[in-house]
Each structure stands twice: as C-alpha cells, then as structure tokens.
Amino acid sequence: xxxxxxxxxxxxxxxxxxxxxxxxxxxxxxxxxxxxxxxxxxxxxxxxxxxxxxxxxxxxxxxxxxxxxxxxxxxxxxxxxxxxxxxxxxxxxxxxxxxxxxxxxxxxxxxxxxxxxxxxxxxxxxxxxxxxxxxxxxxxxxxxxxxxxxxxxxxxxxxxxxxxxxxxxxxxxxxxxxxxxxxxxxxxxxxxxxxxxxxxxxxxxxxxxxxxxxxxxxxxxxxxxxxxxxxxxxxxxxxxxxxxxxxxxxxxxxxxxxxxxxxxxxxxxxxxxxxxxxxxxxxxxxxxxxxxxxxxxxxxxxxxxxxxxxxxxxxxxxxxxxxxxxxxxxxxxxxxxxxxxxxxxxxxxxxxx
Ligand code: MRU
Numbered sequence: 001x002x003x004x005x006x007x008x009x010x011x012x013x014x015x016x017x018x019x020x021x022x023x024x025x026x027x028x029x030x031x032x033x034x035x036x037x038x039x040x041x042x043x044x045x046x047x048x049x050x051x052x053x054x055x056x057x058x059x060x061x062x063x064x065x066x067x068x069x070x071x072x073x074x075x076x077x078x079x080x081x082x083x084x085x086x087x088x089x090x091x092x093x094x095x096x097x098x099x100x101x102x103x104x105x106x107x108x109x110x111x112x113x114x115x116x117x118x119x120x121x122x123x124x125x126x127x128x129x130x131x132x133x134x135x136x137x138x139x140x141x142x143x144x145x146x147x148x149x150x151x152x153x154x155x156x157x158x159x160x161x162x163x164x165x166x167x168x169x170x171x172x173x174x175x176x177x178x179x180x181x182x183x184x185x186x187x188x189x190x191x192x193x194x195x196x197x198x199x200x201x202x203x204x205x206x207x208x209x210x211x212x213x214x215x216x217x218x219x220x221x222x223x224x225x226x227x228x229x230x231x232x233x234x235x236x237x238x239x240x241x242x243x244x245x246x247x248x249x250x251x252x253x254x255x256x257x258x259x260x261x262x263x264x265x266x267x268x269x270x271x272x273x274x275x276x277x278x279x280x281x282x283x284x285x286x287x288x289x290x291x292x293x294x295x296x297x298x299x300x301x302x303x304x305x306x307x308x309x310x311x312x313x314x315x316x317x318x319x320x321x322x323x324x325x326x327x328x329x330x331x332x333x334x335x336x337x338x339x340x341x342x343x344x345x346x347x348x349x350x351x352x353x
Pocket of ligand 1: 164169241
C-alpha cells in the first residue's frame with residue numbers, strides 16, 4: 001500500500017538534524033547517485049547553498065537555519081552578548097548566499113527571532129530546539145498542502161509541473177508534489193508531466209528521480225513543448241512551486257513558469273502555485289520588487305551533464321536569469337498549509353502567519 005511509510009522509505013529526508021551536524025542529500029549527484037553530505041560548520045551550509053548541492057526554496061531555508069545552528073554549536077566563548085552579535089553577523093552572510101527565495105532569509109530570521117540573551121549554553125539549547133521545530137513544522141505544512149491540493153485532483157488527470165518543487169526542494173514531501181503524493185496515497189490514477197527545466201534540469205534530473213522512486217507514472221518533455229501539450233489536450237492541470245510570493249500574489253518561480261502560466265491561461269487550464277506561507281513576503285506589494293538571481297552563462301553555453309563541455313561557439317554571449325515573475329491574474333489559486341486562496345486574496349492568511 002502506498003502510504004506515508006512507503007513514501008518515507010522511497011524518499012529520504014532532504015535536510016535532517018543529526019546530533020552535531022546537518023545531513024543533506026547532495027542534489028548535484030542525482031539522479032545517478034544518492035549521496036549524503038554532512039554539514040559540520042556554518043561555511044559548509046553556505047557553500048552547499050551556493051553550489052546548489054541543496055536548492056529549492058524550503059530546503060535552502062532549512063539549511064540556512066541549519067547554518068545558524070552549526071555556527072552556534074561550534075562557538076567556544078562564554079559571553080552571551082558577543083555570541084548574539086556573532087550569530088547576527090553569520091545570519092547576514094548566510095542570507096546573501098542566494099537572493100531570490102525568501103525562505104532562506106525566513107529560516108535564518110526565524111531561528112534567531114527575539115532570541116533572549118541569557119547564557120551561551122541556554123541560547124545554544126534554544127537554537128537547537130527551534131531548529132528541530134522548523135524542520136518538523138516544515139514537513140507538517142507540506143503534508144497539509146498535500147491534503148488541500150489533493151481535493152483539486154480527480155482520478156484520470158494529467159498534472160504538469162515545472163522545475164523541482166518536490167521533496168528535494170523541501171525538507172520532505174515537497175510543495176507542488178505534495179498534492180500528487182497525496183493523490184497517490186488515495187489510490188487515484190494520475191499521470192505527471194515534467195518540464196525538463198533548462199538549464200539545471202531540475203525537472204528531468206530531480207522531479208523525475210522522485211517520481212521514479214515512488215512509482216508515479218511520469219513523462220518528461222522539453223520546456224518549449226508546453227504549447228504542443230496544452231493545445232493537444234495533454235494537460236489537465238498545472239501545479240508549480242514558488243520561491244517568493246508578493247502580497248498581491250505575483251509569484252517568482254523557476255524561469256519558464258511565466259510562459260507556462262500564459263499558455264495555461266490561453267487553454268483555460270487551471271494553474272496552481274503550491275507553497276508554504278513562509279514563501280509569501282507581505283513586506284512587498286508586487287512581484288516587481290523581487291530580486292531575480294542571475295547565474296553564470298556557462299550553465300547555458302556548456303553542457304552541465306557532461307563536465308561543462310562547450311555547446312556554443314566560443315565567444316557566444318548569454319543571459320541567465322533563473323527565475324521569472326508570474327502575475328497573480330494568471331494564477332488560479334495558491335495552495336498553502338492554510339488552504340487554497342485566490343491569488344489576489346492572500347491578505348486573508350496574513351493574520352495567521
Ligand atoms: O534554483 P533552484 O533550483 O533553487 O530553484 C528553486 C526551485 O526549485 C523552483 O523554482 C521551484 O519550483 C520552487 S522551490 C519549492
């Protein structure tokens with residue numbers, strides 16, 4: 001039977017607290033190898049985020065908070081105020097590792113929020129306690145997203161997703177995949193289509209790995225096949241994740257999400273965003289204020305699967321923004337741990353976050 005135990009066996013935790021370190025799945029090795037990486041010091045957390053060994057909004061938030069835990073754990077002096085200042089300095093450093101996903105700053109700020117300056121020992125214990133909570137609650141929220149999202153899915157449906165907003169992008173269970181896993185556990189007969197997601201191939205490397213391991217019927221297409229798929233009736237619903245959602249519902253997600261939403265609108269296909277409420281940034285009004293990360297052009301000009309062999313002429317120019325903003329009017333609804341909200345009515349959950 002495909003229940004939570006089954007999924008837990010098939011999909012290891014992406015981020016886990018062990019006694020003196022944080023254990024993550026090294027996503028750069030997938031799908032070829034399932035390799036775990038021990039983060040022992042806070043710079044390990046920063047480098048894992050920068051090098052994309054961990055990626056995905058909730059997962060980098062969890063590793064960012066883990067960086068604070070690690071910085072605290074290895075702190076050797078006894079002055080509580082100095083300890084507090086040290087943690088604030090590390091927090092700034094961690095937040096800079098990647099600019100778009102609001103969850104990174106959220107994780108780091110949440111673990112330090114209103115931390116009382118008592119003694120170093122007590123503060124360390126409090127930080128560990130908070131870290132455990134962040135990890136547990138993150139999974140709990142994703143399970144809730146699964147329950148709400150599953151109500152939208154009927155047996156026989158084909159769901160398309162973009163990038164990896166799966167278990168690997170989260171602490172576990174994922175956000176866009178949560179309704180899919182829940183539908184699987186309910187015995188619904190569903191098919192999943194995966195955009196390969198250039199240039200990092202999070203769809204064909206990572207989401208496909210999750211679908212393969214859990215036994216979900218999946219098919220990979222290139223990103224630009226979406227017009228064909230939708231115009232031929234091959235997609236019933238789209239569910240994507242999010243890295244940063246503005247108060248008005250405008251959503252930053254992996255590059256290619258915006259054209260996908262436009263195409264879904266053209267073909268009247270429901271387009272849902274699934275994300276934990278920590279991804280909503282009530283401090284900004286619209287998506288125009290979201291900082292979009294640009295990465296090295298080598299990710300386009302070279303083949304990331306084959307040791308960065310060139311695939312373009314030497315001297316070619318490239319431009320590699322890795323997120324785009326989908327305007328809220330193209331989003332049918334946003335699925336959070338609180339339920340399914342109209343994308344322009346997020347203020348209804350503001351008071352609950
Ligand atoms: O660059 P990444 O892989 O960290 O990008 C983030 C994402 O995985 C996606 O945009 C995803 O759809 C949302 S993360 C839950």
